Amino acid sequence: MMTSVRELQAPLRDRYKGDPSAALVVDRAATADHDVTDPFHASVSAQGAANTMLVATHRGHGGPHDAATPGDLLCAALCACHELTLRMVANLMGLEIDTLEVRVEGDVDLRGSLGMGTAPVGFQAMRVQTKVSLRNGGPSEVARLMRTAEACCVVGQTLQAGVPVEHISP
Template structure:
């Protein structure tokens, strides 16, 4: 691990550590995303993440739910978020500790039962029955 990367991570994180010790409420953040989809195509949509600092992402619906799976589907995006979060956390911790990672691969899988989404089996939850918007 280069001393430059270790120093950079410490330089950015140590002031935050000090501030959050005295102001713990400032450590609580809220991330968000907004899905915006037209009425014409129920199998494709767009999601905007954060406060508009990045380009919108197009998404599609999985083949198992009647979609084309021609774009990342919501499950893919969820897996990507979890993988990115763990990957970045591990790399920052390694950098702070001065540990050189020769390689790192984070693999995330999600399992879903489409019977709930397709309203085939009422005992299988879908998002509407989980109370999500």
């Protein structure tokens, strides 16, 4: 039996309509225990995750790149958010996904984070490549699904709009 996103979200939508402040959440991640003398690795724990993740420095920064880098995690966050949003929106629209594949790439000039000249720090561009086919819809339904999912993808919209980042030291 297929899970009904509409059925599960209905009480939440009613609650948020009556109390918009109830819709405001805080997502979290924190570093976890790891050898702080190792300049090329860290461990992070995301809220809700059962395990910590080992993160490595990119080989372009002199690191071993033997685990996902922070940039890889940013690409993974966008990839996961886009796919989950597509799945939920398809469910809400009564569309059955036959195949779904999402890939994310991001372009970075590493000179920026190495403090070399005027090269910018950060991703200069990201691409989300999506292949989706439906059991019960054609090109127009796929296009509508894609438009709606892109508009509702939290990570994608955050990256497009930018977000202030506040650094706090005790």
